Amino acid sequence: MVVALILLLVAVGSVLFHIYSPWWWTPIATNWSYIDHTISITFWITGFVFFAVIAFMAYCVFRFHHKEGRQAAYNPENKKLEWWLTIGTAIGVGAMLAPGLVVWHQFITVPADATDIEVMGQQWQWSYRLPGKDGRMGTTDVRNISPENPMGLKRDDPHGQDDVVIENGDLHLPVGKSVKVLLRSVDVLHNFYVPEFRAKMDMVPGMVTYFWMTPIRTGTFDVLCAELCGSAHAQMRSKVIVEEESKYHAWLEKQQTFAELSRRNAVMKATYKSGGR
Amino acid sequence: MVDVPYDAVTDVPPAEVPEVDLYHPKSWWTQYVFSQDAKVIAIQYSLTATAIGLVALVLSWLMRLQLGFPGTFSFIDANQYLQFITMHGMIMVIYLLTALFLGGFGNYLIPLMVGARDMVFPYVNMLSYWIYLLAVIVLASTFFVPGGPTGAGWTLYPPQAILSGTPGQDWGIILMLASLILFIIGFTMGGLNYVVTVLQARTRGMTLMRMPLTVWGIFTATVMALLAFPALFVASVMMLFDRLLGTSFFMPALVEMGQQMKYGGGSPILFQHLFWFFGHPEVYIVALPAFGIVSDLISVHARKNIFGYRMMVWAIVGIGALSFVVWAHHMYVSGMHPKFGFFFATTTLIIAIPTAIKVYNWVLTLWRGDIHLTVPMLFALGFIITFVNGGLTGLFLGNVVVDVPLSDTMFVVAHFHMVMGVAPIMVVLGAIYHWYPKVTGRMLDDWMGKFHFWVTFLGAYLIFFPMHYIGLLGVPRRYHDVGEAAFIPSSTHTLNAFITVMALTVGFAQMVFLFNLVWSYFKGRPSGGNPWRATTLEWQTPETPPGHGNWGKELPVVYRWAYDYSVPGAAQDFIPQNQPRATPALQGAAP
Numbered sequence: 049m050v051v052a053l054i055l056l057l058v059a060v061g062s063v064l065f066h067i068y069s070p071w072w073w074t075p076i077a078t079n080w081s082y083i084d085h086t087i088s089i090t091f092w093i094t095g096f097v098f099f100a101v102i103a104f105m106a107y108c109v110f111r112f113h114h115k116e117g118r119q120a121a122y123n124p125e126n127k128k129l130e131w132w133l134t135i136g137t138a139i140g141v142g143a144m145l146a147p148g149l150v151v152w153h154q155f156i157t158v159p160a161d162a163t164d165i166e167v168m169g170q171q172w173q174w175s176y177r178l179p180g181k182d183g184r185m186g187t188t189d190v191r192n193i194s195p196e197n198p199m200g201l202k203r204d205d206p207h208g209q210d211d212v213v214i215e216n217g218d219l220h221l222p223v224g225k226s227v228k229v230l231l232r233s234v235d236v237l238h239n240f241y242v243p244e245f246r247a248k249m250d251m252v253p254g255m256v257t258y259f260w261m262t263p264i265r266t267g268t269f270d271v272l273c274a275e276l277c278g279s280a281h282a283q284m285r286s287k288v289i290v291e292e293e294s295k296y297h298a299w300l301e302k303q304q305t306f307a308e309l310s311r312r313n314a315v316m317k318a319t320y321k322s323g324g325r
Numbered sequence: 326m327v328d329v330p331y332d333a334v335t336d337v338p339p340a341e342v343p344e345v346d347l348y349h350p351k352s353w354w355t356q357y358v359f360s361q362d363a364k365v366i367a368i369q370y371s372l373t374a375t376a377i378g379l380v381a382l383v384l385s386w387l388m389r390l391q392l393g394f395p396g397t398f399s400f401i402d403a404n405q406y407l408q409f410i411t412m413h414g415m416i417m418v419i420y421l422l423t424a425l426f427l428g429g430f431g432n433y434l435i436p437l438m439v440g441a442r443d444m445v446f447p448y449v450n451m452l453s454y455w456i457y458l459l460a461v462i463v464l465a466s467t468f469f470v471p472g473g474p475t476g477a478g479w480t481l482y483p484p485q486a487i488l489s490g491t492p493g494q495d496w497g498i499i500l501m502l503a504s505l506i507l508f509i510i511g512f513t514m515g516g517l518n519y520v521v522t523v524l525q526a527r528t529r530g531m532t533l534m535r536m537p538l539t540v541w542g543i544f545t546a547t548v549m550a551l552l553a554f555p556a557l558f559v560a561s562v563m564m565l566f567d568r569l570l571g572t573s574f575f576m577p578a579l580v581e582m583g584q585q586m587k588y589g590g591g592s593p594i595l596f597q598h599l600f601w602f603f604g605h606p607e608v609y610i611v612a613l614p615a616f617g618i619v620s621d622l623i624s625v626h627a628r629k630n631i632f633g634y635r636m637m638v639w640a641i642v643g644i645g646a647l648s649f650v651v652w653a654h655h656m657y658v659s660g661m662h663p664k665f666g667f668f669f670a671t672t673t674l675i676i677a678i679p680t681a682i683k684v685y686n687w688v689l690t691l692w693r694g695d696i697h698l699t700v701p702m703l704f705a706l707g708f709i710i711t712f713v714n715g716g717l718t719g720l721f722l723g724n725v726v727v728d729v730p731l732s733d734t735m736f737v738v739a740h741f742h743m744v745m746g747v748a749p750i751m752v753v754l755g756a757i758y759h760w761y762p763k764v765t766g767r768m769l770d771d772w773m774g775k776f777h778f779w780v781t782f783l784g785a786y787l788i789f790f791p792m793h794y795i796g797l798l799g800v801p802r803r804y805h806d807v808g809e810a811a812f813i814p815s816s817t818h819t820l821n822a823f824i825t826v827m828a829l830t831v832g833f834a835q836m837v838f839l840f841n842l843v844w845s846y847f848k849g850r851p852s853g854g855n856p857w858r859a860t861t862l863e864w865q866t867p868e869t870p871p872g873h874g875n876w877g878k879e880l881p882v883v884y885r886w887a888y889d890y891s892v893p894g895a896a897q898d899f900i901p902q903n904q905p906r907a908t909p910a911l912q913g914a915a916p
Contacts, residue, residue, distance in 0.1 A: 058786065074798065074799055083726055090724065093720075101685075102713065105710075109706065114698070118695045119628075122892055123630075148670060149670060152666050152725045171581070190577075190578050193585070234579060235484065235581050236488060236490065237485060239658065241801065243812050247729060248730070252593055252660045269812075272810065275733060280403065282804040282806055
């Protein structure tokens, strides 16, 4: 029976494609392997249901297709069977939902020792801010944004003066340290997306969103924007470099603080006004 | 609980049914153009939806050409790509599927299936179509205005939808919002009609629990649409104000390209809540009519009653109700309060239970049936496979933490195309093959139909099944070109090219289908009144195609449920709903 055979082949082919697919998730670089495990559980349960339903359907087509003299059975309902199927489905759903909610609880519970860092999106570039020696970041306001102050820091906030500002550059992170990534946008929605991190979150103008993670291996990772943000959405790229702590500190030393940037800008402005003398 | 016989309702005697006042056309114009006959309006809706749907189909080819062979087609740039995806999505979801299922199938089938002469408010019904047509014209006009159509994505998220970094910021977005507002006004007029007709105009004996599932699906979807579309309506009006009057409903203080804007205090996330409060029920507004119709296709062509009819009805109603409390599963990574995730993941996964019941009952209807592999049945089988596949991937995206890595990737694109693109289209096509004989009096060509089915089903499956894995890899959606990224292997480009070739092939098969529609209208085999030997009322009309007023002098009277197929001891394998049961006297006379 050709039709039944094709239907069965669709089910078998899908399973084989899944097993042999060269396209699979990227090697993970953070603590969120829990998420990958939850996806695996979901693949097993849904894969079983998919195969069972399609194979049963193919069998029905094979066994009960029209032949001269065949008469269909007349059975309007079967309460017992319907209830068992409902209960079975509920158990399967629970087996996916329960681990999902547990991991979600971890995902939204930021550990106390996580360091705050900030990612700011704008059309179409990424900027980063790291807390300075005082370990705290200064406050910001979108109304403060100007060419001299691209991230909109408040000038009178003492915590902001030693913040490290990286405009349109790459982010470095030390391996093994938990970070709470604070996300901010100045114009439209963006989404800080590094496939290897698994975590992602929209950046919304007018508010600060966040996620947390602990990088577990060193490497250089592509940053993409995952929320449509206009014409150059696909080109809004940057890199995150996860490295050993010593290397990270060496890099950090070379970065400019907000105070240094402001001073440089002030000097440049004065130079410009005085005509270079 | 023991089996309850469906005909526990006592027979209703063919009492006097008050005759409704029908509008009788007086000229060619009022008969065929400004018609108040639901059947004509249904055809107008269907043809308009198909026409604009073809535009969306062509747009999908263009975007697939770009994705399959980036850089090859100089006439497609990033802005145009965004305009293509936006218009493709909006047209397919709203102007094609919603209009076709409710305006097309709803108008044609509701009065015929419940035994009414027409919709209850024929004049408003006519207005509904003409406002819909206006909405379509306004939408299509954006292709020709300066700046072109909006490229904000079909979700139209502010602030970018109305800022200058997005194509179509001048006219495109304004006309898009205006068109949506018109669509909703037009739909409300039609929708009120469908609901009132089902509730008030059923013929004698047609109890709610004797209605075919097609009517249940369309009825429930219409009630949902009447409750969900107002959210989109207010969101559209507010965004129009933000764009035209400079209000700040959805616009916070922001800096655009270095310039401080005058907006302040609005919330972009508020728009997303309003949009998805409409947008998620919208998925089921498209799915429920498909659920209903496919139940009837399977039952008729397997010559067997639908399995678990009452459970099917309650599943439709339950899904409809639940679908109003799951909307924020589209927003797990939107930045809304993270604790919402617990609630919306739970409601979303619960909705899988009634949905799964429906799938079980479809395949259990096939069990011990007499399966005729007609073209409508093939499409029904194709629907089950694609719907099961797409429904199961919904369990990934609905389960909040699993959604985090997959959100905004091609996995989402593959999922929703499988579940609310391919699956409902399978039902639309199957339904057209099924009811075309009633509409035209001729059968569609069988050979072309089978060719159409196999290419469409297998092709669409080969497009969207592998696409999930591109998303699992991490490729984001809405990228006209993934460009350089270390995590994307070059084999992905080969797969993308393959998907493009399949998309063009499936597109070609639709041309065969259109040819079949036209050819069979003139040359098709005459069908007679009831070619599928079906029980429901639309197949029992005195004329085919049904005449003005549907039923001749007397309205039909219903004596039984819609699924009396292969009843033991019956003379043939179906008993029409309007066939009286044997009288007790006769039964008593039997030996």
